[in-house]
Amino acid sequence: MTRAVVLGGGFAGALAGAVLARHADDVIVIEDDHYPSGPRARRGLPQSHHSHVLVAGGARALQELLPGTLEALFARGAHHRRLPGDALILGAAGWFRRLDTGAYLISCSRGLLDQVVRQRALGAVSTWAGTRALGLVGDARRVTGVSVRREGAAPETIEADLVVDATGRRSKAPRWLAELGGAEIEELTVSSGLAYSTRVYQAPAELAGEIPAIMLHPRPARGRPGQGATLFPIEDGRWIVTLTGTRGGEPPADERGFADFARSLRDPIVADLMAAATPLGGIRPYRDTSNRRRFFERARLPAGFVAIGDAVVAVNPVHSHGMSVAALSTLRLDRELTRRGLDPAAAPELRAAMAAEAESSWRMALAQDAGPAGRREATAFEREILARRTRALLSSPELAAEFFRAQTLLPARAAKDGPAVVRALTGEPDPLLTTREAVMQYPALHAWWDALTRVRGGREPSLR
Amino acid sequence: MSLQISDSVIWQETAGGISLYHAETGDFHTLNETGSRIWELVASDGEREPIVAKLSHEFAGDNLAMSVRVLKDVQEFLGSMIERGLIEEHPA
Ligand SMILES: Cc1cc2nc3c(=O)[nH]c(=O)nc-3n(C[C@H](O)[C@H](O)[C@H](O)COP(=O)(O)OP(=O)(O)OC[C@H]3O[C@@H](n4cnc5c(N)ncnc54)[C@H](O)[C@@H]3O)c2cc1C
Numbered sequence: 025m026t027r028a029v030v031l032g033g034g035f036a037g038a039l040a041g042a043v044l045a046r047h048a049d050d051v052i053v054i055e056d057d058h059y060p061s062g063p064r065a066r067r068g069l070p071q072s073h074h075s076h077v078l079v080a081g082g083a084r085a086l087q088e089l090l091p092g093t094l095e096a097l098f099a100r101g102a103h104h105r106r107l108p109g110d111a112l113i114l115g116a117a118g119w120f121r122r123l124d125t126g127a128y129l130i131s132c133s134r135g136l137l138d139q140v141v142r143q144r145a146l147g148a149v150s151t152w153a154g155t156r157a158l159g160l161v162g163d164a165r166r167v168t169g170v171s172v173r174r175e176g177a178a179p180e181t182i183e184a185d186l187v188v189d190a191t192g193r194r195s196k197a198p199r200w201l202a203e204l205g206g207a208e209i210e211e212l213t214v215s216s217g218l219a220y221s222t223r224v225y226q227a228p229a230e231l232a233g234e235i236p237a238i239m240l241h242p243r244p245a246r247g248r249p250g251q252g253a254t255l256f257p258i259e260d261g262r263w264i265v266t267l268t269g270t271r272g273g274e275p276p277a278d279e280r281g282f283a284d285f286a287r288s289l290r291d292p293i294v295a296d297l298m299a300a301a302t303p304l305g306g307i308r309p310y311r312d313t314s315n316r317r318r319f320f321e322r323a324r325l326p327a328g329f330v331a332i333g334d335a336v337v338a339v340n341p342v343h344s345h346g347m348s349v350a351a352l353s354t355l356r357l358d359r360e361l362t363r364r365g366l367d368p369a370a371a372p373e374l375r376a377a378m379a380a381e382a383e384s385s386w387r388m389a390l391a392q393d394a395g396p397a398g399r400r401e402a403t404a405f406e407r408e409i410l411a412r413r414t415r416a417l418l419s420s421p422e423l424a425a426e427f428f429r430a431q432t433l434l435p436a437r438a439a440k441d442g443p444a445v446v447r448a449l450t451g452e453p454d455p456l457l458t459t460r461e462a463v464m465q466y467p468a469l470h471a472w473w474d475a476l477t478r479v480r481g482g483r484e485p486s487l488r
Numbered sequence: 489m490s491l492q493i494s495d496s497v498i499w500q501e502t503a504g505g506i507s508l509y510h511a512e513t514g515d516f517h518t519l520n521e522t523g524s525r526i527w528e529l530v531a532s533d534g535e536r537e538p539i540v541a542k543l544s545h546e547f548a549g550d551n552l553a554m555s556v557r558v559l560k561d562v563q564e565f566l567g568s569m570i571e572r573g574l575i576e577e578h579p580a
Pocket of ligand 1 (some may be wrong): 032035054056068155344345348
């Protein structure tokens with residue numbers, strides 16, 4: 025009789041539970057919180073009030089882990105948006121054209137995503153909701169179980185062959201392991217300085233399902249805070265709008281400040297859409313967005329323990345990677361367990377595999393937030409090429425595919441067309457789209473935008 | 489054998505030598521003085537033998553030991569450029 029215990033029944037924990045049920049006789053998921061009965065945000069997951077999109081790499085992994093999950097999400101009203109085929113994006117150099125890159129995202133509320141995943145993942149698993157993990161049991165050589173406390177009851181011990189920590193960003197596993205005499209775990213935190221403010225809206229009927237995903241990236245300006253916005257359609261004809269700002273330029277969480285911030289961005293389209301929609305509930309701020317990594321794989325730790333999801337690597341949410349890395353990691357966990365069996369002694373290999381799955385997301389996040397520390401100043405040639413890249417990215421299918429596939433954690437295309445990239449970088453760039461031209465790419469949005477412009481006496485909201 | 493700069497490379501002569509950008513890998517390289525000279529000869533001559541002969545003449549004159557050294561350096565440089573996909577070699 026083999027048993028695995030998963031600590032934390034969030035996104036990573038639920039998926040890990042589903043996979044472990046294929047390899048262990050008994051699987052128990054310990055979750056401190058109570059799951060809501062409907063597709064709603066919950067207390068134990070403060071970020072569930074904010075935009076959560078599932079990028080293509082994670083969507084594929086989720087579908088492989090739990091076939092039919094994407095269909096179930098679409099049936100409940102989730103939206104599929106190609107990047108940048110169905111997304112109106114204002115990048116550093118201007119508006120993107122609609123291009124097919126193979127990259128996409130799936131957008132719905134985090135509450136819906138979690139509910140659909142839980143329903144499909146936890147069928148063969150015992151879920152102990154309202155139960156808190158208190159620590160690990162065992163010694164420096166081997167974790168043999170966990171200590172937990174059900175609401176209102178005394179602590180009890182559950183024995184396990186494998187304990188999986190999926191308690192997220194604020195995991196206490198390093199302390200728990202130290203209490204058993206395990207080695208110290210290196211931890212690295214790189215601040216992103218990013219703050220979120222989010223509000224959900226009921227969309228006007230004519231735009232509800234037709235709206236592209238909208239992303240306004242910060243104006244590229246050194247030494248000034250970067251401010252941006254996203255608008256994603258979610259289920260039930262709603263939109264979720266998130267405003268983001270780095271230190272010194274944080275988005276306010278009061279009514280007036282939220283609207284003014286949106287209007288002060290490089291383009292007022294998100295502010296205009298907000299004004300046309302009906303707010304549902306208040307504005308919610310979020311500040312804990314630093315990049316954090318725990319290097320479990322580098323320490324000498326007891327057998328029988330592995331961590332997954334945000335407990336290992338949690339990156340700046342602006343990348344929309346966390347859930348996808350969790351899904352990709354669970355897929356990898358499944359493969360490793362198929363290969364090695366549920367053997368406590370294989371834990372170091374499992375820990376190394378979990379770290380490897382999170383590596384590319386971690387690198388991308390650090391390239392943005394850790395800055396060029398240690399790197400030499402770019403040469404004039406390098407600056408020129410990078411500036412051309414930023415501009416050509418808006419209209420070159422090759423460059424856009426490379427960029428959006430990496431961003432959505434899809435594997436790079438096997439055959440890269442170098443000469444086409446060279447032509448895109450050295451030729452005359454395609455003219456930049458005006459806001460009107462960018463909006464015209466989306467007929468429903470254009471009809472609405474045109475009407476708004478007419479009301480304003482022909483004055484187009486201009487690109488700042 | 490004929491040598492050709494890859495169609496996936498953008499390059500420019502700069503004060504510090506030749507700067508390269510490989511469009512497939514996204515990598516930048518800067519060549520030193522000798523490397524830059526070899527690169528220019530690949531761009532203008534495109535054949536291994538004449539390049540070696542020219543460089544040998546430029547750097548070694550009649551000194552046989554130096555010619556051997558130049559030959560070795562050029563082959564090594566071209567080998568590493570070909571390996572990185574910056575230069576391609578085709579049968580003439
Ligand atoms: C503002 C914001 C926006 C984001 N947007 C995106 C996005 O667009 N796309 C994306 O992919 N990712 C996004 N993320 C990241 C995403 O939220 C996380 O990566 C994801 O939730 C990680 O899942 P997890 O299961 O590892 O941790 P969590 O989802 O945090 O789950 C941890 C679970 O463990 C439980 N728990 C904690 N301690 C205990 C304990 N002692 N005992 C029992 N249970 C415990 C908690 O109640 C919780 O249910 C965003 C994050 C933030 C902060």
